[in-house]
Amino acid sequence: MIVVNAIELETLIHQLFEKAGASDVVASTVARVLVEGDLLGHHTHGVKLAQGYLKDIRAGHAKVDAQRLEVVKQSPVCTLYDADYLLGPYVVSQALDATTHAARQYGVGVANIRRSHHIACLAAYLQPVTEQGLVPIVLSSDPAVASVAPYGGLDPVYTPNPLAIGIPNEGEPILIDVSMSTITNGLVNRTRQEGGQLQHEALLDNQGQPSRNPEDFFTNPPGSILPLGGLEFGHKGFALGIMVEALTSGLGGFGRKDGVSQWGAAVYVMTLDPEFFGGLAAFKAEMNHFVERCQNSRPRIQGQSVRMPGHAGLARRRRYLEEGIPLPTDVLDAVRAAAQEGGLSSPF
Amino acid sequence: MIVVNAIELETLIHQLFEKAGASDVVASTVARVLVEGDLLGHHTHGVKLAQGYLKDIRAGHAKVDAQRLEVVKQSPVCTLYDADYLLGPYVVSQALDATTHAARQYGVGVANIRRSHHIACLAAYLQPVTEQGLVPIVLSSDPAVASVAPYGGLDPVYTPNPLAIGIPNEGEPILIDVSMSTITNGLVNRTRQEGGQLQHEALLDNQGQPSRNPEDFFTNPPGSILPLGGLEFGHKGFALGIMVEALTSGLGGFGRKDGVSQWGAAVYVMTLDPEFFGGLAAFKAEMNHFVERCQNSRPRIQGQSVRMPGHAGLARRRRYLEEGIPLPTDVLDAVRAAAQEGGLSSPF
Numbered sequence: 001m002i003v004v005n006a007i008e009l010e011t012l013i014h015q016l017f018e019k020a021g022a023s024d025v026v027a028s029t030v031a032r033v034l035v036e037g038d039l040l041g042h043h044t045h046g047v048k049l050a051q052g053y054l055k056d057i058r059a060g061h062a063k064v065d066a067q068r069l070e071v072v073k074q075s076p077v078c079t080l081y082d083a084d085y086l087l088g089p090y091v092v093s094q095a096l097d098a099t100t101h102a103a104r105q106y107g108v109g110v111a112n113i114r115r116s117h118h119i120a121c122l123a124a125y126l127q128p129v130t131e132q133g134l135v136p137i138v139l140s141s142d143p144a145v146a147s148v149a150p151y152g153g154l155d156p157v158y159t160p161n162p163l164a165i166g167i168p169n170e171g172e173p174i175l176i177d178v179s180m181s182t183i184t185n186g187l188v189n190r191t192r193q194e195g196g197q198l199q200h201e202a203l204l205d206n207q208g209q210p211s212r213n214p215e216d217f218f219t220n221p222p223g224s225i226l227p228l229g230g231l232e233f234g235h236k237g238f239a240l241g242i243m244v245e246a247l248t249s250g251l252g253g254f255g256r257k258d259g260v261s262q263w264g265a266a267v268y269v270m271t272l273d274p275e276f277f278g279g280l281a282a283f284k285a286e287m288n289h290f291v292e293r294c295q296n297s298r299p300r301i302q303g304q305s306v307r308m309p310g311h312a313g314l315a316r317r318r319r320y321l322e323e324g325i326p327l328p329t330d331v332l333d334a335v336r337a338a339a340q341e342g343g344l345s346s347p348f
Numbered sequence: 349m350i351v352v353n354a355i356e357l358e359t360l361i362h363q364l365f366e367k368a369g370a371s372d373v374v375a376s377t378v379a380r381v382l383v384e385g386d387l388l389g390h391h392t393h394g395v396k397l398a399q400g401y402l403k404d405i406r407a408g409h410a411k412v413d414a415q416r417l418e419v420v421k422q423s424p425v426c427t428l429y430d431a432d433y434l435l436g437p438y439v440v441s442q443a444l445d446a447t448t449h450a451a452r453q454y455g456v457g458v459a460n461i462r463r464s465h466h467i468a469c470l471a472a473y474l475q476p477v478t479e480q481g482l483v484p485i486v487l488s489s490d491p492a493v494a495s496v497a498p499y500g501g502l503d504p505v506y507t508p509n510p511l512a513i514g515i516p517n518e519g520e521p522i523l524i525d526v527s528m529s530t531i532t533n534g535l536v537n538r539t540r541q542e543g544g545q546l547q548h549e550a551l552l553d554n555q556g557q558p559s560r561n562p563e564d565f566f567t568n569p570p571g572s573i574l575p576l577g578g579l580e581f582g583h584k585g586f587a588l589g590i591m592v593e594a595l596t597s598g599l600g601g602f603g604r605k606d607g608v609s610q611w612g613a614a615v616y617v618m619t620l621d622p623e624f625f626g627g628l629a630a631f632k633a634e635m636n637h638f639v640e641r642c643q644n645s646r647p648r649i650q651g652q653s654v655r656m657p658g659h660a661g662l663a664r665r666r667r668y669l670e671e672g673i674p675l676p677t678d679v680l681d682a683v684r685a686a687a688q689e690g691g692l693s694s695p696f
Binding site: 073075076077078080106107108110112114135146149150151152153154155156157158163165167174176178179182199200202204208228229230232233235236237238239240242243245246247249250251252253254255256257272274276277278279281282283285286287288289290293294296297298299300301304305306307308309 | 423425502505515547550585597600626627633641656
């Protein structure tokens with residue numbers, strides 16, 4: 001682990017994407033979103049991803065030209081994009097700008113993105129929108145990947161299908177970013193690399209036996225990740241995964257049926273403006289009251305009081321901005337390799 | 349258990365609400381939605397509720413006059429209603445009509461309802477909208493009730509906060525109606541009445557011990573229901589519960605902070621029109637492909653193939669419409685009591 005300065009890290013990532021052909025606005029957006037992932041503590045979905053993105057650019061699988069983002073269909077409140085695998089952080093940021101603009105005029109804006117490249121850490125997009133007093137929602141699935149089994153089945157069909165929502169509050173905003181499966185592909189991969197066992201039986205092996213062993217996921221035929229709710233209540237996580245599938249690939253009309261094999265994402269983006277409903281002040285007052293009641297709930301384990309989603313990440317973010325980001329070894333290795341492959345010397 | 353004809357049942361419920369002062373349109377909507385709940389097999393949220401609704405009408409806690417539904421704020425796509433505790437099935441149906449109209453013109457419509465009376469079975473609202481090729485979403489919380497504990501806490505703060513979405517498909521639509529908690533208040537109540545134990549440890553007693561005993565929920569201080577995900581992954585169910593809380597009570601600006609004590613609901617309603625995105629045909633083709641892949645996933649338990657949400661309910665519905673609805677004894681007792689209290693003789 002090495003502690004790195006957030007601005008220096010962002011500068012390096014920016015330079016790497018510019019050197020790979022991205023314009024200033026694309027490179028700066030990607031660098032900002034990736035570093036934001038690490039600032040919030042999501043190191044599997046931060047700058048570690050840069051190496052893979054840059055490889056995909058060199059292979060022609062990821063695009064860097066902002067012009068690739070095509071508006072396929074548009075109403076005053078809804079936009080359908082085709083991104084031709086343009087880098088996801090730029091694509092999602094553009095969609096959030098469009099839905100924010102629509103929300104300010106109509107109360108809500110919705111965008112759907114076909115064929116985005118990977119979109120990194122969903123939580124990283126939220127705070128710039130909640131700071132404007134708006135409620136952003138981002139859903140994502142990857143039609144090229146099947147890792148989660150439908151409830152009752154044991155062959156994987158879909159992805160963890162994360163859902164993120166930012167909730168303005170009188171105090172800190174609530175930043176939610178959760179998958180509709182018990183665990184993510186990233187955690188399975190990392191646990192396997194570390195040679196460990198998962199904390200819970202979140203996998204099924206390819207014969208349907210619950211397992212904590214990440215190796216059971218990589219067999220042939222493959223194992224699978226259990227939907228949120230597991231063996232007991234997994235019908236609910238499965239249902240929520242279907243919801244994300246419908247609003248991303250379904251609404252975009254492009255997904256698994258099209259035999260996609262390329263790393264990427266189908267994305268649903270929505271922004272709501274509370275001023276068109278009960279007003280921002282009442283919204284914040286209601287959420288603040290809710291947060292207080294949650295925090296006043298006696299802790300189940302002595303000394304471990306209730307934490308609101310995102311608050312630990314925001315505290316970490318403040319600390320990391322001041323003191324630097326403690327990057328895990330695997331992340332640092334990936335950044336150094338990306339720098340070397342990109343012909344830059346890493347300052348870390 | 350007695351098998352009753354759906355039309356006769358709907359007629360009786362309609363008459364009861366008309367006799368209680370509801371206009372024809374309010375009474376018929378309430379009757380249709382309640383019977384629809386039983387047709388789909390959700391007997392805790394079907395006609396059994398009529399007795400409580402009618403009691404609340406007599407006590408002045410539920411309103412029957414359609415004029416009570418006030419539009420507080422409106423844009424071409426968003427509507428904020430205050431329902432003054434008008435019967436929920438009528439209120440939600442009106443909101444769905446408004447959002448459907450907006451979705452046809454702009455691609456999306458959103459409504460938020462403050463102070464609705466109880467809204468019954470969320471799944472019951474979906475099929476009339478999916479049959480129009482649209483995607484309805486309904487979220488609900490009850491600010492007067494606290495039964496679910498925040499993750500890490502043991503004092504209950506909020507409600508199961510269900511989420512429903514209807515997904516058009518080439519074959520049967522997918523009808524999702526799931527709570528963001530492991531189980532619902534209704535199941536805890538029913539299990540207690542039956543004197544049984546819950547199937548899983550979905551409760552915490554008031555000292556934080558996991559429990560299958562419904563009596564542990566009714567102590568003083570009370571026990572609580574675990575969020576979806578339970579002790580292992582309950583931070584995700586908690587996050588999703590907060591999302592529902594934010595889009596219902598938060599967006600409406602009215603909820604727990606206002607010290608509500610009356611049976612009712614804060615509701616979020618949204619309708620999306622796929623034609624403003626990738627088109628309905630592509631939407632259905634994508635979802636159909638997804639359903640096929642799920643159904644082709646080998647079953648975990650031999651002979652129990654993967655079921656899509658809502659399909660068992662829709663099969664039940666077809667059978668019940670032909671052969672009659674087999675009403676459980678507790679439902680029948682409640683209907684008979686409601687008829688007697690309303691001065692009508694029950695034909696069942």
